[in-house]
Amino acid sequence: xxxxxxxxxxxxxxxxxxxxxxxxxxxVLESSRGHPDAEMVYxxxxxxxxxxxxxxxxxxxxxxxxxxxxEEHNLGEGHGHFEAVDxxxxxxxxxxxxxxxxxxxxxPQILRTTQSLCEKKGLLVTDIHLHFSGYCRHxxxxxxxxxxxx
Ligand SMILES: [Zn+2]
Ligand SMILES: [Zn+2]
Numbered sequence: 699x700x701x702x703x704x705x706x707x708x709x710x711x712x713x714x715x716x717x718x719x720x721x722x723x724x725x726v727l728e729s730s731r732g733h734p735d736a737e738m739v740y741x742x743x744x745x746x747x748x749x750x751x752x753x754x755x756x757x758x759x760x761x762x763x764x765x766x767x768x769e770e771h772n773l774g775e776g777h778g779h780f781e782a783v784d785x786x787x788x789x790x791x792x793x794x795x796x797x798x799x800x801x802x803x804x805x806p807q808i809l810r811t812t813q814s815l816c817e818k819k820g821l822l823v824t825d826i827h828l829h830f831s832g833y834c835r836h837x838x839x840x841x842x843x844x845x846x847x848x
Pocket of ligand 1: 794795796797798799833834835836837838
């Protein structure tokens with residue numbers, strides 16, 4: 699598995715070990731649909747390794763984030779949600795304020811902006827914090843206009 703290889707080499711570069719539990723946490727994250735929080739990753743990892751501790755899950759998620767293998771999103775709640783990074787598909791998130799539904803979307807415009815920041819201003823973008831919130835199709839007040847500005 700490609701990401702497991704890059705995890706292994708990134709972790710070795712830091713003089714750390716790719717333990718079975720760390721590997722398991724990455725696998726759980728990669729096989730998760732959506733955006734699990736640390737508790738959800740912990741619950742899934744525990745099904746496969748009952749001895750795994752929440753602290754290990756928490757620390758490993760932080761490590762994956764540091765290594766650029768996972769992203770943490772604030773989806774409008776107090777705690778973070780995690781997602782394995784798939785560099786080929788950068789996408790953004792919209793959270794419904796009423797039902798909590800998370801909608802993912804791609805934005806070629808935003809990617810073009812980062813490209814031109816680099817080409818025109820010499821800025822290499824490594825991280826984008828952008829989170830949209832509002833009301834989904836089902837929760838929108840009846841008669842609300844699409845053009846309504848936040
Ligand atoms: Zn909704
Ligand atoms: Zn996502």
